[in-house]
Each structure stands twice: as structure tokens, then as C-alpha cells.
Amino acid sequence: ETGVTQTPRHLVMGMTNKKSLKCEQHLGHNAMYWYKQSAKKPLELMFVYNFKEQTENNSVPSRFSPECPNSSHLFLHLHTLQPEDSALYLCASSHSPGAGYNEQFFGPGTRLTVL
């Protein structure tokens, strides 16, 4: 595997379900991100982790719970979601600040549908 991978690629869940999205990066980066991409809206940054520590929470509802056990893995735990949470969830990684040029590399995303 190369780059940034995400699983599952598609997920359908009910409002009372609990599910998790997984992201893995094989680029040796120390920063990881979750974004939400909805139709006709800008990509919304949700969370940023640097060296496993959360450094940014962009006022995300608590029904989204991130977890970063190490610099290569990032999870997004989902519970009691709403239909308006249906979107493409993108993971990205980069070098951390202070490491010079740190382009963000995106995974292919998980298409989430909440019924």
C-alpha cells in the first residue's frame, strides 16, 4: 500500500448505529487530518493531529470522535449520526509544522450515507 488509504470506501448506517472510519498513511508523516466534503460546499476541516496529539477541533459535534493511536493511523468513530452528516469523509496527512514545506496528501475518502 502506498500513500493514504481509507476504509471502508462506502458506508451506510442508521442513525442509532456506531461505526468507525479508518485511515492509514504510508508516507512517514506526523500530521493527520479529517475533512468533510459535502456537495456544493467547501471541504471542511474537522480535526488535526500532530504527533498523535489533537491540535485542532473545528467545532465538530461530539457524535464524531477521532482517535490517533500513532502517527500512521487515524480513526473517526461515529455514533448517533444525523442524515445531514451524509458526506464524503477525507483523511489527509502531511509533515508537521516546522518540517518545511508540508503539502497535504489526501486519501480517496469514505462515502458515508446516514439513513
Add this chain to the structure above:
Amino acid sequence: QQQVKQSPQSLIVQKGGISIINCAYENTAFDYFPWYQQFPGKGPALLIAIRPDVSEKKEGRFTISFNKSAKQFSLHIMDSQPGDSATYFCAASKGGFQKLVFGTGTRLLVSP
């Protein structure tokens, strides 16, 4: 203001033509302006980026023009090809590149 406004929402260009996508921003503290390209089923990928100390940057057929006084920047795709058909996002950030603020995207279709 953190918004980045992007236009047009969609664009159809004939093969060999020039595609132009425009973005405007409010926050004068922004100091990094990348463009991302996204194909269906893929995540966005960095295409080209510019810092405000230059007014233009060119990489192959792709050029960013930057107007600091107008707080605008644009992407020009010369000799557009069908393979350029994708959604393009402009973005901006300040110091450290981590908090990228994205535009709403432009869906480009290059007709053969």
C-alpha cells in the same frame, strides 16, 4: 473572514482551449494559496501552489496568477485536454499550511 470564494461553479472548455478559474479571499493574513485537482472516486491532489511574494507561477500547462492588492488568484490551464476534466479547488492558509480554507470547487469538462 475565513472564506475563499471560487467561480465559476462549472466550466466547459473545448480541447486546446484555456480554462480559467478564479478565487477571491478576505483574510490578508493568508500566505499560501494551493490549487487541488480531484478526479471522481479520488481524494484531492495538490496541483500547484503560490506564495504572495510572486505574482505568477507556472508549472507545465498550469499557471497561477496572483493579485495581492485585489486579494484574488486564478488558475489558468493552457491547451486544456480531456484528461484535465476534474473538479478543481482553490484554498488558502496562513503560517504552517495546516488550516486550509477551501473554495467550493469548479467542475471542469474539456470536450474532445
